[in-house]
Amino acid sequence: MSARDEILAAVRGALRDADRAEAPVPRGYRGAPPPADVVSLFAERVVDYRATLSRCTPADLARTVRAALGSAENVLVPESFPVDLGGVADADDLDSCDAVVTTAAVGIARTGTLVLDHGPGQGRRALSLVPDVHVCVVREDQIVPGVPEAVALLDPDRPQTWISGPSATSDIELNRVEGVHGPRTLHVVLVGP
């Protein structure tokens, strides 16, 4: 018998005498009242994660992103990024790039999380990973109250990267250190109406 059939038979054997009725799953958490001001809460929680935050209007976006990039020279700017910043769309040697600029699919207020689904303006997954600086642009109308609202909006068929603050470790005496492997600096640009 193949391992597959053996395991499935073992599962069925284990459950032979079990009550297989479905238990009700309480789903009230999905209707929890949203926070009063999701945009402010998002901004507050992003900063709490030691990311830097800028807020701007669409007209100011290019200038704000350039300021966030500081002295970075080789900048990755994925296809369909909303403003023209120059830079390259992708590179073979990502390690030689100083910074990357992306948009996001969703922002989650309660957790200060950005979700990238690697659609237009976000590039493939490695782009927002290897360079040391990540500037991520999210619109206020993309911010949802919590995790359930984000999960409901997102398409599981797309690969996703949920980002909450810069890369971090607490493995050495539980001291938080930013930037072990991913970007050491996360700069969030929040675009208002």
Added chain:
Amino acid sequence: MPAFPAAARAALADSQLRRNLAHATGTIRAKRAAVVAEVDEWEELRLAGAAIKDNTLRHLDEHLLTLEAALQERGATVHWARDAAQACEIVAGIAKNHHVDEVVKVKSMATQEIGLNEALAEQGITAWETDLAELIVQLGDDLPSHILVPAIHRNRAEIREVFRRRMAAAGRPAPDDLTDEPAELAGAARLHLREKFLRAKMAVSGANFAVADTGTLVVVESEGNGRMCLTLPEVLVSVVGIEKVVPTWFDLDVFLQLLPRSSTGERMNPYTSTWSGITPGDGPQEMHVVLLDNGRTRALADSVGRQALRCIRCSACLNVCPVYERTGGHAYGSVYPGPIGAILNPLLKGVGVDEQTDSLPYASSLCGACFEACPVRIDIPEVLVHLRSQVVDAHRGGAPKPEAVAMKSAAWVLSDARRLTFAERGMGAAGKALNRFGRAVLPGGRRAVRRLPWPASLWTGARDLPAPPAESFRAWWRRTGRR
């Protein structure tokens, strides 16, 4: 590995370890309590998490078939592994097919459980751990001691020594002027590992969740080493315990709230990666998933112990456990330490197979803090007691243990009023003597003995024996004439 009591005694003698542990568990406990208090519907989320997992386990065969079909449809190859040896063989086979002699690894409990690194080494394939703590453990030829922070037993000075002495032999050496500042140590690991990420052709991961209906795998992490392994190499192999299944994508809305707050005490972990099969032009273009049993169907068959398969490996139970806090993880002699390890190991391996596994259900004070902390409401104390009875049953027949002899004699005395009266008289005399001469005084003023001669020393080795009362209840009843 020695049985828990022997291993625990050695661990308790290490004051550095106890200091590191007290600091670590105390810190994580406080962080967890603060972020859990932020969520009004926390209890409901726990109930939902438990119900979803229970429902999944009750129909595990169907969900596994759905998962298999969804993964295949999205371009992944699915393998099934009955046990550790079979799983390691599959991973090694994939590596050989691609002619690679090294793989990078995301921290994964399942691959530790099956001893993958050692099995690959035997076949000439080096597996590099890329989580900082796992790197510290691997370079130090050490064993992990915590599910979430495996190098928690090491302080910064020890880590610096490990890096200085061992990094060079594994690749890029540590900088000469390396200090014991955590930021500098992390920086050294960053440079050391980046070299490995960028050249690796194959990566091995586990998965925190496997979504049946969409074939989505989820990995939750902090450092970005997970993202490196999951996206840079050409081939990705994920070893996934069959209990990791959740039925639908939407069920993740419960677990992505429960897991980070329970494990690192954060609102959300820095990185969560989800992927459903192969994405052209993005990430590995060849994907394998190894569905692992290795005792899980044995645990599933135990009607009381089954609930342990709900575990999402958050480690909240370790951080609240008074026993874990004092002994650390090594004393449990397994990759799953602490309260969950004390039930998971006997459930996966079976009781009566070795003394070490049989000792684990006793490695608890049954205080219940682990149940309170568990995000999926595993009643660990209930399972511990259930497993203790299984251990006792497994040892029936053959030479009786001293404990069984003691219980039998007690039963003989207690089952007959005259024997009991006689025993009580003896106890009364002993009580008078002890109350006069007993060395220790318990809170409340009662005298106690610290140490009795063998075989009673087996009992007093870890406990004080309170002096029996000078007069028994029945004697007092007779004396005061309240018939």
